[in-house]
Amino acid sequence: MANRPELLAPPEIFYDETEARKYTSSSRIVDIQAKLSERALELLALPEDGVPRFLLDIGCGSGLSGETISENGHHWLGLDISASMLNVAVEREVEGDLLLGDMGQGLGLRPGVIDGAISISAVQWLCNADKSSHEPRLRLKAFFGSLYRCLSRGARAVFQVYPENIKQRELILRQALQAGFGGGLVVDYPHSTKKRKEFLVLTCGSVQTSIQTGKNEHDEGCSEDDSSEDEESGMVSMSDRNRPKKRQKPNKEGKSREWMLRKKEQSRRKGNDVPADSKYTGRKRKSRF
Amino acid sequence: MRLITHNMLSCNIKGVTNGFPLRIEAGNVIEKEVDFNPDFIRHMFAKLEWKALVEGARSMGYAELPEDSPDAAVLESDESFLKKLHHALLELHLEEGALVCPETGRKFPVNKGIPNMLLHEDEV
Numbered sequence: 001m002a003n004r005p006e007l008l009a010p011p012e013i014f015y016d017e018t019e020a021r022k023y024t025s026s027s028r029i030v031d032i033q034a035k036l037s038e039r040a041l042e043l044l045a046l047p048e049d050g051v052p053r054f055l056l057d058i059g060c061g062s063g064l065s066g067e068t069i070s071e072n073g074h075h076w077l078g079l080d081i082s083a084s085m086l087n088v089a090v091e092r093e094v095e096g097d098l099l100l101g102d103m104g105q106g107l108g109l110r111p112g113v114i115d116g117a118i119s120i121s122a123v124q125w126l127c128n129a130d131k132s133s134h135e136p137r138l139r140l141k142a143f144f145g146s147l148y149r150c151l152s153r154g155a156r157a158v159f160q161v162y163p164e165n166i167k168q169r170e171l172i173l174r175q176a177l178q179a180g181f182g183g184g185l186v187v188d189y190p191h192s193t194k195k196r197k198e199f200l201v202l203t204c205g206s207v208q209t210s211i212q213t214g215k216n217e218h219d220e221g222c223s224e225d226d227s228s229e230d231e232e233s234g235m236v237s238m239s240d241r242n243r244p245k246k247r248q249k250p251n252k253e254g255k256s257r258e259w260m261l262r263k264k265e266q267s268r269r270k271g272n273d274v275p276a277d278s279k280y281t282g283r284k285r286k287s288r289f
Numbered sequence: 290m291r292l293i294t295h296n297m298l299s300c301n302i303k304g305v306t307n308g309f310p311l312r313i314e315a316g317n318v319i320e321k322e323v324d325f326n327p328d329f330i331r332h333m334f335a336k337l338e339w340k341a342l343v344e345g346a347r348s349m350g351y352a353e354l355p356e357d358s359p360d361a362a363v364l365e366s367d368e369s370f371l372k373k374l375h376h377a378l379l380e381l382h383l384e385e386g387a388l389v390c391p392e393t394g395r396k397f398p399v400n401k402g403i404p405n406m407l408l409h410e411d412e413v
Contacts, residue, residue, distance in 0.1 A: 051328040051332050052326055052328070052329040052332075053332070054293070054333060054336075075329070077294050077297070081407075083403075086403055087401070090403065095323075097290050097291055097293070097294040097402075098290075098402065098403045099290075099294070099298075099403065099404055099406055100403050100404065100405045100406060100407060101405075101406035101407055102407055102408070105407070105408050106301050108298060108299050108300065108301035108308075108406060109297045109298065109299070110296075110297050110298075110299055110309060110338070112336065113296075113297045113336045114297075142413075150297070152336075
């Protein structure tokens with residue numbers, strides 16, 4: 001999209017009847033949403049015991065992501081702030097229950113009832129203050145706090161987000177951590193601007209599980225010229241706030257000649273103008289200096 | 290909205306401590322058949338607030354559920370009970386009506402099966 005929708009209007013106004021229909025009838029969007037939902041479900045890592053689960057679809061819109069959940073055999077509850085989008089979902093006879101609500105006001109669900117939550121392209125809307133009474137931080141707090149409470153132990157929340165910038169992503173991450181979540185960011189195709197997708201995978205409770213690695217170019221076997229050997233799938237893990245930070249021990253020995261020569265070489269490699277090394281480099285000066 | 294959702298919803302208004310369960314004012318209730326999966330019903334049973342479910346079902350016109358929450362043995366063996374629970378949780382839809390907060394009396398209207406849980410500025 002040339003323009004980010006969240007810069008144009010609040011979601012309940014942007015997604016009016018016309019826009020809601022346009023969104024849902026665009027086969028490209030339907031396809032993308034389906035793929036993102038499948039991937040989010042994958043990242044939920046639900047137990048593969050054949051028992052359907054009860055999931056929450058945050059920002060379910062017209063039910064595109066919800067349909068993927070149903071196709072995978074689970075039941076779901078969807079929340080969205082746009083009545084027009086929900087009306088389209090009703091027309092399409094989605095199988096999940098729908099709620100008209102604002103996630104920034106808190107979810108209003110009882111503790112421990114949800115087996116997993118997904119959100120496709122919705123959470124970034126929380127970062128905008130659409131009304132003068134909105135304070136994004138408080139809304140994010142209400143959202144993550146209520147989400148943490150309603151998830152059952154060991155359940156996960158997976159959000160596919162399009163953060164506008166690093167600051168926004170950090171704001172979201174910070175609020176999630178403060179609410180008690182652990183987890184990480186999974187980035188699929190980190191080096192491709194077109195294909196790059198970010199998933200915030202949040203975990204609840206003290207269950208130690210491994211976060212999956214993101215996909216990279218090698219997955220699909222497509223040949224892109226810039227794929228290099230050491231292309232790592234992007235995974236950034238967030239540490240628990242309570243884990244003690246590693247303190248840097250200050251170097252008491254001072255800066256030796258070796259260190260100085262190394263730094264000068266580094267600077268030269270960067271292309272800076274560095275005086276030549278001589279027998280005077282790093283020599284101890286008279287106390288006068 | 291089905292009872293499976295109603296059993297999880299609580300009133301979110303600021304300051305409300307006893308917002309669960311929301312009282313159902315049933316305007317129009319319809320039935321839609323859903324495939325029966327006993328594993329799912331057993332899985333959900335542990336999360337349910339039984340009394341709220343029985344009351345909610347009664348408000349929607351279904352009085353077949355037992356007053357007292359059954360024990361594990363019934364859950365394992367009694368399929369007819371599971372089918373009743375399945376029917377109550379997944380097949381009854383509140384299309385029009387309202388959900389009422391037990392503490393403040395605030396009504397959340399339900400239209401086309403969708404409850405409007407949006408809070409006003411002063412309720413947040």
